[in-house]
Amino acid sequence: MARRAQIVAAARTCVVEQGFHKTTMADVIRESGLSAGAVYGYFKSKEEIVAAIAEEALGTVDELFEKILTTEHPLTPLAALEAALNHAVTIAERPGGDVTRVAVQAWAEALHNPAILDIAGGKYLLLREHFEDVVRRAQADGTVDPDTDPKYIAQVMFGMLPGFVLQRLLIGDVTPDTYTAGLKALFRA
């Protein structure tokens, strides 16, 4: 199991640097410090390794809600988004390579790879449900219009994260602070 983690870590490093398709098995094998035979002893194929990395990367977002949802009561949508943005940057800067880069790779891969689509769809539906919980509480508090389907509000809230991640990676001039400032201005319009 330690070996398995070692291989996934090595593969993640390669994927962060080169993307899913440009990383060769030779790369992963070299980076892991193992041999081809050893790696194939733990994973049946490259596709299986890719799935493992994607699952790991897309799962990191959920960590947030385990903390947030249970501790800070009550939570406004704005505060929840602020926490999510900060969390995204935190996990992006963790050692071992920016996982948000892996996530973007996974989005593209999901469009043509049913296994990855399942993983991405599943993880993101879960995340959206967490936002939905936040919304329901805010509706109960009267902070948010109670006549709008919380699902729709959660869609929009969740939908802010990909845009933030993308701008951070492709343009590089967004931070949780600039984004929060923009959000505050829009929410009071």
Added chain:
Amino acid sequence: MARRAQIVAAARTCVVEQGFHKTTMADVIRESGLSAGAVYGYFKSKEEIVAAIAEEALGTVDELFEKILTTEHPLTPLAALEAALNHAVTIAERPGGDVTRVAVQAWAEALHNPAILDIAGGKYLLLREHFEDVVRRAQADGTVDPDTDPKYIAQVMFGMLPGFVLQRLLIGDVTPDTYTAGLKALFRA
């Protein structure tokens, strides 16, 4: 030039179905109805074709503002976003394949391909500036807080589009209507 367009169209079809990396030159050649020699007469390499598709796909978003910004005065942020979402769905459903799928591919590709990064960064900065114009007008009207940097507000507005596109493709339960409903509820919080 007609030949060039013919090749790009064929390649786009392949990329929509299979993604950048799984589409082989043989696929493009077959789909275009030409020969290898002919295709390589118009493009130096596969990478050049990929860049052409990406440029085309990422450029479609700009069409919107040429209409919107000049005709409808004044435009609230909400109305601008609503128009952008509808436009996204419109171009996605155009014959020739869902270009938003190509866009997602381009996001991933941009992380490791400087040429694509330039294209994506450039197009998206332009788009964001258009949102910034909308914000400035709304600030002049008093519809939006004038003390917040319009750039930050534009970042957030632009940032909603990737999330919408992604949810539409990966989960499939968002429409401009559900999204607009969610937006309205949040903007009045």
Added chain:
DNA sequence: TTGTCAAGAACGGACATTCGTTTTATGTTC
């Protein structure tokens, strides 16, 4: 004839995966 364009067979390189061999770890017997 000459110049332009297209055809498509052929090439060279890269890649994922396999498999026979070797090393390391574990247990067993005297």
Added chain:
DNA sequence: GAACATAAAACGAATGTCCGTTCTTGACAA
């Protein structure tokens, strides 16, 4: 504790396929 037997893990060169690109040949137009 030494010597051996057995199993598990790791090695890495070899393999066959696939893919981007080239290049020679042929058709047609001016």
